[in-house]
Amino acid sequence: MSTTIEAHTQEAFAAAVAQQRAAEHPTVPHVVDGEELFTGALLRREDPSHPGLTVSACHDAPAELVTRAIAASRRAQREWRRVPLAERVERVRRAIPFVEARLDEWAVRVALETGKPHAGARGEGAEVLEILRFYTRYAAAPKSFEDVRETDPSGAANDSVLKPYGVFGVITPFNYPIVQAAGPTVGALLAGNGVVIKTSHHGPWSGHAVHELCQAMDLPTGLVNVVHGADEPGRALAASDVDGISFTGSVAVGQSIVRAFAASAYYRPVIAEMGGKNPVVVTDTADLELAADGIVFSAFDLSGQKCSALSRVLVTPGARDRLVDLVEDRVRELKASDPIDADAFSGPVISTESITRYERVLAAARAQDFRITTGTVADGDGYFVPATVVSGVPADHDLATVEHFLPLLTISEVATFEEGLRVANATDMGLTAGVYTGELEEARRFLDEIEAGCVDVNVPGHATTGWWPGPQTFGGWKGSGTTGKQTLGKWYFQQFARQQARKVSADLADLLTY
The missing domain is CATH 3.40.605.10 (Aldehyde Dehydrogenase; Chain A, domain 1)
Structure with a gap:
């Protein structure tokens, strides 16, 4: 049931995976x-x-x-x-x-x-x-696991x-x-x-x-x-x-x-x-390079198949065009491939059902003539789905409000930071959320008003993800x-x-x- 090859490096990991693929598979009891x-x-x-x-x-x-x-x-x-x-x-x-x-x-x-x-x-x-x-x-x-209580007026002992x-x-x-x-x-x-x-x-x-x-x-x-x-x-x-x-x-x-x-x-x-329908709000004053890095990783790590994954961007008008370009540039470089491949950013989705769901969602985006940009996928018959960004989506569209659990990101324009905050909260779920802004007061207001259990403000590399035992806790509000x-x-x-x-x-x- 086990492999003895150590896999501290990508090369050793790839060798260990290949070795196990060639071995008899385990049937666990x-x-x-x-x-x-x-x-x-x-x-x-x-x-x-x-x-x-x-x-x-x-x-x-x-x-x-x-x-x-x-x-x-x-x-x-x-x-x-x-x-x-x-x-x-x-x-x-x-x-x-x-x-x-x-x-x-x-x-x-x-x-x-x-x-x-x-x-x-x-x-x-x-x-x-x-x-x-x-x-x-x-x-x-x-x-x-215990709490010693105050002295009881009757003289009894309590805990x-x-x-x-x-x-x-x-x-x-x-x-x-x-x-x-x-x-x-x-x-x-x-x-x-x-x-x-x-x-x-x-x-x-x-x-x-x-x-x-x-x-x-x-x-x-x-x-x-x-x-x-x-x-x-x-x-x-x-x-x-x-x-x-x-x-x-x-x-x-x-x-x-x-x-x-x-x-x-x-x-x-x-x-x-x-689950969560996890948003990030990006304002005109944000560092857009920083925002694009965090958005792409949080949206497409694990092929979007995690409850904390970013799935919707709410961006104000002055930042929209530049942010879309930066996100698309990064998405084109992402490859979904076999985990033994050194250039794999993400692996396959979990099943054929996930592929069917992706094709259905992508068809809906194409039917609306939204702007679609994708990464690449490996050759072969694996369950590989490209990282996909769909921009120009109205913030209240199903593509932007339903949790798809796929490597799919929507970008929607909002008129102001205040509208972005309102839209971000207009969901029955509240797991993770993030903001990129250069305004201290917007950052304060986001922390005060966002309805989510895990929140990020201007975090490099992570718009909504990256929680770990010890430094952070992880959990959701509302339906999450x-x-x-x-x-x-x-x-x-x-x-x-x-x-x-x-x-x-x-x-x-x-x-x-x-």
């Missing part, structure tokens, strides 16, 4: 109660750079296996919840050297299954490593503590198949919960890496279970009696889970990070998130626990130990 199982219909994952080449496989977990996984996790969680927080932190930290030794191996998996080039593929493991370091540091801080819910389901996306499984799992474990992970069928081998890192933690058997498959296992998990759900994916699916949980006998938490507490930060993992206020007579005060 479900892991339930410590047992490896191969139950359900076989699903083959083709290399999106070379369709027809199977690079991994899994089985489509039936609903009864999901139920069994939850039951196993619930049994093991009764033991785990009694483990002191300091020991839980120490156990989770055991995964750090394990991950350090596998950054290159995991990069190969991610490249094969999702088509990420070297930097993005290796970044998966690197981000998991930082999540482990920072979440355990935050959890180990004094009073991270309040955070206690685990029980078992969390973790439903993961294809675009960050390791990170988006690892982050919630680590948070849930630190809070004392069990976990059932449902990986993306577009990246089961990558998602399975989280089971492997959990093995390094020496957890109770059955505490963390992994099931693979397409849509049905995720639906079964969301429809189960699980105590909470962490979901990363589309707004529509996330909201359906929220509604289902709200309709149950009592509230269960849904920690959801969903459900909790207001963001991943990658010190308030994230507490969401996997619920508060209990405790009062005992003064002579029993020693009972109040976390």
Whole structure:
């Protein structure tokens, strides 16, 4: 299941990917109660750079296996919840050297299954490593799960503590198949919960890496279970009696889970990070070279297939023509290609469905006679879609307001900065947003009024993207998130626990130990 070639450089990475392509592909098992199982219909994952080449496989977990996984996790969680927080932190930290030794191996998996080039593929493991370091540091801080209260007038002893819910389901996306499984799992474990992970069928081998890192933690058997498959296992998990759900994916699916949980006998938490229609406002006073650099990277990295990707530019009249030219010049230089190619800016899109969606959106742009400029794509039968900028699009047009999850950027003119800010906020989503301006007051107003969870002001290289554990947190407002507490930060993992206020007579005060 692994390659031993180290891939710190592009050349070594390319060699490792080629070696694995020539090897027998792995079929990853479900892991339930410590047992490896191969139950359900076989699903083959083709290399999106070379369709027809199977690079991994899994089985489509039936609903009864999901139920069994939850039951196993619930049994093991009764033991785990009694483990002191300091020991839980120490156990989770055991995964750090394990991950350090596998950054290159995991990069190969991610490249094969999702088509990420070297930097993005290796970044998966690197981000998991930082999540482990920072979440355990935050959890180990004094009073991270408890709050000593003021003296009670009656003389009783008081405190309040955070206690685990029980078992969390973790439903993961294809675009960050390791990170988006690892982050919630680590948070849930630190809070004392069990976990059932449902990986993306577009990246089961990558998602399975989280089971492997959990093995390094020496957890109770059955505490963390992994099931693979397409849509049905995720639906079964969301429809189960699980105590909470962490979901990363589309707004529509996330909201359906929220509604289902709200309709149950009592509230269960849904920690959801969903999509965004992410804007950048560019004004007449902006450094347009700086803006163009940030726009192009944020729009087309990962072929636009990330929730933080920039998808709409709102530019004032004095900057419009020059900005369009600068963005188009840069887009023409971008190439979508096999991740082993040294000149690949981005890889393929994830599936034929994505190509069909791109062709439909591009046809709509052509029908309106909008100005269209594209990058280039590699030869061959891979799922390659060129970076595409469509300018002259009215700010309220569907092309500019619907999340397409593609390497597609629209540029719309707005009369003023104020109009740009209004248009940027006129959406049900609020994940990321940016501004490029030379006016200090516009920058202040943007920070004060923009309705998004992650915002950039005049950031080199990133108009709306580039969030990382430690320096930044990541999450959305409005339809882009459900909790207001963001991943990658010190308030994230507490969401996997619920508060209990405790009062005992003064002579029993020693009972109040976390």
